[in-house]
Amino acid sequence: MSIKVSAAGAANAAAAAKVGELVAERFASRLFAQDATLWGPEAEAESAIRLGWTRAHEISRELVDGIVALRDEFASAGITRFVLCGMGGSSLAPEVITRTAGVELVVLDSTDPAQVRAAVEEDLERTAIVVSSKSGSTVETDSQRRAFVSAFEAAGIDPASRVVIVTDPGSPMEEASRAAGYRVFLADPHVGGRFSALTAFGLVPSGLAGVDIAGLLDDAGVAATAVAIDDESNPALVLGAAIAAKRFLGIVDDGTSIVGFGDWVEQLIAESTGKDDLGILPVVLTPGAPEIDARPADLQLVRVAADAEATPAGGDDITVSGSLGGQFVLWETAVAVAGAVIGINPYDQPDVESAKVAARGLLEATPEPTPAAFVSEGVEVRGSETVVAGQSTLGGAIDALVALIPADGYLSVQAYVDRNRFSALEALRDELAKRSGRPVTFGWGPRFLHSTGQFHKGGPKVGAFLQITSGEKNDLEIPERPFTFGTLISAQAAGDASVLESHGQPVLRIDLGESGSGLDALLGAISR
Numbered sequence: 184m185s186i187k188v189s190a191a192g193a194a195n196a197a198a199a200a201k202v203g204e205l206v207a208e209r210f211a212s213r214l215f216a217q218d219a220t221l222w223g224p225e226a227e228a229e230s231a232i233r234l235g236w237t238r239a240h241e242i243s244r245e246l247v248d249g250i251v252a253l254r255d256e257f258a259s260a261g262i263t264r265f266v267l268c269g270m271g272g273s274s275l276a277p278e279v280i281t282r283t284a285g286v287e288l289v290v291l292d293s294t295d296p297a298q299v300r301a302a303v304e305e306d307l308e309r310t311a312i313v314v315s316s317k318s319g320s321t322v323e324t325d326s327q328r329r330a331f332v333s334a335f336e337a338a339g340i341d342p343a344s345r346v347v348i349v350t351d352p353g354s355p356m357e358e359a360s361r362a363a364g365y366r367v368f369l370a371d372p373h374v375g376g377r378f379s380a381l382t383a384f385g386l387v388p389s390g391l392a393g394v395d396i397a398g399l400l401d402d403a404g405v406a407a408t409a410v411a412i413d414d415e416s417n418p419a420l421v422l423g424a425a426i427a428a429k430r431f432l433g434i435v436d437d438g439t440s441i442v443g444f445g446d447w448v449e450q451l452i453a454e455s456t457g458k459d460d461l462g463i464l465p466v467v468l469t470p471g472a473p474e475i476d477a478r479p480a481d482l483q484l485v486r487v488a489a490d491a492e493a494t495p496a497g498g499d500d501i502t503v504s505g506s507l508g509g510q511f512v513l514w515e516t517a518v519a520v521a522g523a524v525i526g527i528n529p530y531d532q533p534d535v536e537s538a539k540v541a542a543r544g545l546l547e548a549t550p551e552p553t554p555a556a557f558v559s560e561g562v563e564v565r566g567s568e569t570v571v572a573g574q575s576t577l578g579g580a581i582d583a584l585v586a587l588i589p590a591d592g593y594l595s596v597q598a599y600v601d602r603n604r605f606s607a608l609e610a611l612r613d614e615l616a617k618r619s620g621r622p623v624t625f626g627w628g629p630r631f632l633h634s635t636g637q638f639h640k641g642g643p644k645v646g647a648f649l650q651i652t653s654g655e656k657n658d659l660e661i662p663e664r665p666f667t668f669g670t671l672i673s674a675q676a677a678g679d680a681s682v683l684e685s686h687g688q689p690v691l692r693i694d695l696g697e698s699g700s701g702l703d704a705l706l707g708a709i710s711r
């Protein structure tokens with residue numbers, strides 16, 4: 184299934200205005216020859232060590248046999264349940280790969296105590312974990328690993344027989360893992376996390392779970408040939424130039440067999456472009472989303488379809504199609520193009536660290552919790568002065584937040600809760616989009632911090648933020664750490680809120696209470 188891109192109306196015009204230039208400067212062939220000068224002198228040092236993704240479909244071949252052999256070894260020992268511990272670029276690709284293939288992989292990219300406990304307590308006898316971290320120092324991933332290792336030990340299972348590590352050579356995790364006797368797969372260090380779908384980060388968990396990873400690499404190889412040519416028909420040049428023209432990028436499934444593609448592409452685009460007060464904010468939409476019919480002028484819609492030739496784009500839309508392996512390569516190339524068009528370095532993420540620093544500060548200082556501005560219907564409400572001042576009801580505070588969304592801005596809903604238990608919260612996205620007439624993103628915390636989190640702090644400061652938390656009665660220890668999962672997720676939420684507010688952006692913080700009893704009140708206040 185070859186990759187196809189169809190751009191109509193204004194999207195086609197935006198692409199046409201740029202593609203000739205990109206062909207003339209031989210952008211595509213230089214990119215695939217790993218030319219680090221394409222994004223300007225300031226980006227050169229970082230780009231020089233980040234372009235390995237252009238050849239990942241070839242280099243990763245050598246991993247396949249080892250992954251398949253390990254899968255067989257696990258199968259013969261009765262180990263058939265795999266849990267992936269990892270964040271952002273270390274978990275989003277395996278999630279879409281396994282969901283699309285219809286094989287089971289439990290993706291644990293949360294610090295919510297109940298969500299962690301559920302993953303750790305289920306069926307440990309037939310479970311192996313893949314702990315994936317490029318840096319080897321991500322606090323969420325380290326904490327999840329600790330929880331599993333201690334659960335294995337408590338169950339009399341040797342962790343060395345159940346823990347598989349994916350990391351970069353020389354990371355702190357590599358050394359410690361080898362010492363512990365874990366199986367270690369090393370990834371190509373010249374590929375950034377969000378571009379790592381076709382490296383060990385995408386392939387090890389997906390292959391162990393049962394996906395045909397050789398086929399994925401075959402599909403990617405076909406696409407890599409198509410997007411490396413200096414020609415106006417190159418689909419990645421068209422896509423990259425077209426998406427660079429607008430601030431918001433709505434992504435909607437329109438008949439593709441790929442499951443959950445929006446979540447992967449969201450990180451790739453938001454983290455790669457959202458910096459220097461510029462960027463593109465992806466908005467993952469369902470087919471019924473209000474933004475599709477009442478389209479904000481600054482939102483470009485991309486439909487992911489079964490066949491973009493059979494159902495080409497209409498209006499000002501873009502339609503894309505192709506195999507999943509092909510789509511990875513198409514979008515990675517398009518983002519490299521969009522970065523050059525916008526004038527940013529697509530390979531760094533300068534603002535992700537700020538939220539981590541703020542969370543660490545709170546974990547170390549353990550300050551008294553900020554008192555609630557008011558309590559309404561069992562829900563504690565906090566937030567920026569501009570949002571909560573003079574308010575005494577949940578509905579009033581939400582109205583105040585919506586009124587503060589700039590005319591060219593967006594609302595971001597961020598739910599630091601157990602996503603399995605509070606899945607009903609996802610419905611808030613459409614309600615708030617309808618109410619505000621502006622693009623609304625929805626993210627589970629802390630997962631989104633490794634995705635749209637960069638754009639919120641590094642992109643244009645035009646966001647308004649609705650943060651939802653829930654205390655957990657049954658908190659969970661993190662073995663040998665001075666804080667629990669409950670204190671960690673609270674610090675992550677409070678830390679990110681403080682950074683957003685320091686950028687002058689309004690934040691409304693709603694705590695649903697220990698038993699989550701405020702859920703109905705919140706849903707009611709928003710859908711009234």
Ligand SMILES: O=P(O)(O)OC[C@H]1O[C@H](O)[C@H](O)[C@@H](O)[C@@H]1O
Pocket residue numbers: 270271272273315316317318319320321324376377454532535632633634
């Ligand atoms: O793979 P790790 O080093 O654990 O990193 C996981 C994630 O961490 C940070 O948030 C980065 O901004 C992401 O790009 C990365 O994917």
